Structures are given as C-alpha cells and as structure tokens.
Amino acid sequence: MAPDLDLTHGDPLDRLEHRLGFKRGYPPGVGRPIALLLTVAVLPLAVFAGIEGQLGALVRDPLVLGRLLLGLPLLQLARPPVAGSIARALKQCVFEATVARATRMRDSLLALALITVLAFGASLAGRQVAVLPFAGSWARTGERISLAGWWFVLVSLAVFDMVRLRWLWRILVWWRFLFGLSRVPLRLMPAHPDRAGGLGALGTVAPSLAMLVFGLTVNYGFDFRARILVGGAKLSSLVIPMAGIPILILVWMLAPMAFFMPQLFRARNRGRMDYGQLAARYTRRFDARWIDQREGPDAELLGTSDVQSLSDLANSYAVVDGMRPIPLTIGAVRPLVLAAAVGLLPALEAEIPLKELLLTVLRAMR
Numbered sequence: 460m461a462p463d464l465d466l467t468h469g470d471p472l473d474r475l476e477h478r479l480g481f482k483r484g485y486p487p488g489v490g491r492p493i494a495l496l497l498t499v500a501v502l503p504l505a506v507f508a509g510i511e512g513q514l515g516a517l518v519r520d521p522l523v524l525g526r527l528l529l530g531l532p533l534l535q536l537a538r539p540p541v542a543g544s545i546a547r548a549l550k551q552c553v554f555e556a557t558v559a560r561a562t563r564m565r566d567s568l569l570a571l572a573l574i575t576v577l578a579f580g581a582s583l584a585g586r587q588v589a590v591l592p593f594a595g596s597w598a599r600t601g602e603r604i605s606l607a608g609w610w611f612v613l614v615s616l617a618v619f620d621m622v623r624l625r626w627l628w629r630i631l632v633w634w635r636f637l638f639g640l641s642r643v644p645l646r647l648m649p650a651h652p653d654r655a656g657g658l659g660a661l662g663t664v665a666p667s668l669a670m671l672v673f674g675l676t677v678n679y680g681f682d683f684r685a686r687i688l689v690g691g692a693k694l695s696s697l698v699i700p701m702a703g704i705p706i707l708i709l710v711w712m713l714a715p716m717a718f719f720m721p722q723l724f725r726a727r728n729r730g731r732m733d734y735g736q737l738a739a740r741y742t743r744r745f746d747a748r749w750i751d752q753r754e755g756p757d758a759e760l761l762g763t764s765d766v767q768s769l770s771d772l773a774n775s776y777a778v779v780d781g782m783r784p785i786p787l788t789i790g791a792v793r794p795l796v797l798a799a800a801v802g803l804l805p806a807l808e809a810e811i812p813l814k815e816l817l818l819t820v821l822r823a824m825r
Contacts, residue, residue, distance in 0.1 A: 464549055464558045464636055466629040467538040470565050489535045496531045496622070500615040507607035513597030517607065520595040521688065521805065525681025526619045533674030534622050544667035545633075548660040557643065561636035570628055578621035590616065593685040619678070626671060627711070634715040637661070641718035649730025649779040655786035656726045658719060662786040668712050669794040672705075676802030679704050683806035694810045701806060705799035712795060716785040723784055730779035738772055745769055 467473075468487065476482045481495050504527075508517040517523055549558070564570075591598055591612060598608035645656075653659025683701060686692040807816055 464545060464561055465542055466545060466565065466632055467542045469562075470625075471568055471571050472625070489538060493532050493535045496535070496618060497527070500531060500618040501527050504607055504610050504615055507605070507610055508597045511597065511600065511605055511607065513595075513605075513607065516595045517597045520597065521681040521685040522590065522594050523611075525678040525684075525805065527615055529681075530619055530674055530678040531622060533670060533677065534626060537626075537668075537671035537674055540667040540670060541664070544664045548664050550660075557636060557639040560639055561632050564635050565629070565632045574621065574624045574628060578624055579617045590682075593682070593689045595689065623675065626675070630711055637715040638718050641722065645722055647722060647726040649726050649782060650734070650775045652778060653786075654778060654781055654783050655719075656723055656782065658723070658786040659788075660786075661716065661719075662788060662791050665713060665716075665787060665791040666794045669798040672708055672712065672795045673798035673802050675708050676705050676799045677805070680803045680805040683803070684809045687806065687809040694806070697806065701803055705803065709792075709795055709799060713787065713792065716787050719786055720784050723782060723786070727779065727782040730782065731776075734772075734776045734779050738776055741769065741772055 473482070476492070477487070481491055482488075501523075504523070505514060505517060508514045518528075591604070591608060594608065594611065597605065598611060599605055604612070645658075647656030647658070649656060651657045651659070655662065679701075683692075683697050686697065687694060804816065
C-alpha cells in the first residue's frame with residue numbers, strides 16, 4: 460500500500476497537540492483546535508477590553524474580525540478538505556521516495572522553530588508600527604497601549620501569524636512533493652481523457668484550497684478596511700496591494716503545477732507524432748477500401764465499423780492535440796479566484812455600498 464502525504468497532520472506541533480489532548484483521533488476534528496485558538500487569542504483580549512469598557516469597539520474592529528474571529532477558524536476549517544483531496548489524488552499517482560522526502564520536510568523541527576520565532580519574536584516591532592495604529596479605541600488608553608492592545612500585539616497576532624505561517628510551510632512542502640514527482644520519468648498517456656496525460660488527479664487538489672485562500676485573503680480585506688475607516692486611506696490608493704496580494708496567494712497555491720510542463724509538452728509532442736502516424740496508416744487503408752476501392756469489390760458501407768473506428772481515431776487525436784501544459788482546468792481554478800475576490804469585499808464595502816457591489820457582480824455574471 461502506498462504511503463499517504465498528509466500536509467495538515469503529523470508534524471511535530473500536531474503530535475504535541477495530540478499528547479496534550481488538544482486533538483483526538485485521526486484525522487482530528489477542527490472543533491477543539493478552533494476553541495483552543497480562540498481561547499488563547501480572543502478570550503483574554505475580550506476580558507481586557509471589557510474591563511476598560513471597550514468590548515463593543517473590540518468586536519466591531521476590522522482587524523479583530525478579519526484575523527481572529529474569521530481568519531483563525533477559516534484556516535482551521537481548511538484542513539479537512541485539503542487533506543482529503545490530496546489523499547484521493549495520490550491514490551492515482553504516487554512514488555514512495557517522493558512522499559518520504561516531503562514528509563521529512565513537513566516534520567522539520569528547524570522549520571517549526573523558525574516559524575515560531577517569526578510569529579512570536581521577529582515581527583513584534585513591525586506589528587506595533589504596521590497594525591496597531593489602525594486598531595480602534597480599545598487598543599489605547601490615552602497615549603499608552605492598553606492591556607487589550609498589548610495582548611493583541613504580543614499574543615493574538617502572534618497566534619494568527621503562527622497558523623498562517625504553518626499553512627505557507629505546508630504549501631511549500633506540497634511544492635517539494637510535486638517538484639520531486641515531476642523529476643520522476645512518468646509514463647504519461649497522451650490520449651488520457653483528462654487531457655493531462657493521467658495527471659489530472661493532481662489538479663483536483665486546487666478547488667479544496669478555496670477555503671484556505673479565503674482565510675488568507677479575508678484578513679487582508681479587513682486590514683484594508685481598517686486603513687480606509689481608521690487611517691483615512693482611499694480605495695484608489697490601495698488598488699495595487701489589493702490586486703497584488705491575492706495574485707501572490709493564488710500563485711503560491713497553483714504555481715507548482717508548472718513543474719510538469721516539460722514532461723507534458725514532451726508527451727504531447729510524442730503523442731502527436733505517434734497518433735499522427737497511426738492516423739496516416741489507417742486513413743490510407745480506409746481510402747483504399749472505401750474511396751479508391753482497390754481492395755476488392757464494392758462493400759456495404761452502411762453499418763461498417765470502419766467509419767466508427769475512423770471517428771474514434773479522430774477523437775483520440777483531438778485529445779492528444781488538446782493536452783494541457785499543466786494539470787489544471789479553468790473550472791478547478793475558478794473557486795480559488797472567487798474565494799480571493801470575496802475575501803476583499805470588506806475593503807470594497809468601506810467605500811462602495813454593498814447593494815451596489817452585489818449589482819455589479821450580478822451584471823458581470825450575466
């Protein structure tokens with residue numbers, strides 16, 4: 460039985476969470492991890508803000524909504540669909556050595572240590588400058604940062620960054636796996652109906668990333684909203700980051716499929732030559748029998764299997780000729796693009812009324 464590559468479970472931190480009882484079973488549910496994250500990141504924040512009479516301002520704050528109340532649960536809810544789609548895809552194309560290398564990379568203690576340092580240490584000063592000025596009144600008491608503000612900077616944002624960086628590392632492990640698989644001399648079938656030589660199963664992973672893309676982009680959508688409502692920025696001044704960040708996220712998710720381009724191009728070229736030669740031999744025989752009639756007296760054309768075989772051969776050549784350069788379809792990418800676009804709606808709604816936004820979307824879909 461081929462080994463499974465599970466990007467979302469089994470790394471050192473996941474095993475620690477199992478030992479401490481925060482996760483149970485395999486695959487573990489997402490309820491306990493979400494409750495734990497919200498307890499650490501949000502509950503003390505709410506208590507401190509409540510003590511200072513700022514609880515209402517806290518729960519309405521775009522930064523808290525985007526990163527903590529929506530972002531953390533969404534990034535946890537993204538785990539089951541990603542794990543399931545990868546497991547189903549690898550049942551059709553897997554090599555044990557490639558899986559083993561990716562698993563070792565997933566289990567790297569050095570990577571976990573680096574993620575922890577980046578989340579809780581290195582970016583602390585940056586958060587005070589880049590994030591806290593756009594928080595609501597709950598984050599400050601006069602000129603000083605409030606208790607809620609300090610917890611938000613030191614713990615809440617660090618927890619969110621930890622979860623986000625772990626996902627970015629998991630996708631990097633997926634890159635490593637696909638790169639290794641693309642270096643194996645695959646026996647691709649040019650006439651495979653998935654038009655990807657038999658690699659189409661890998662493309663089915665893409666739609667399962669939609670929840671992850673939404674969880675990553677929605678926090679930026681609320682960040683931009685805070686910059687507009689609190690910082691006084693204009694939507695027009697944020698066009699470049701609002702377009703660039705979702706594009707970068709989509710590229711990070713989908714770009715590794717390009718590793719298979721060389722093998723797919725070679726398979727398509729080989730298929731065109733092989734099936735072209737087969738078609739030439741068959742059509743010469745077909746013409747000799749039914750057009751030139753050099754192979755004997757007239758035969759009954761109606762009902763003969765020769766015409767159907769010629770049609771089947773034409774269909775097979777069309778499949779070969781239409782092989783895609785990467786194992787992805789437009790339909791597989793569309794949910795990710797939609798998720799990224801929806802994640803930016805909070806920023807757009809800060810200047811454009813929601814009703815007008817919906818009407819614009821409906822008109823574009825016609």
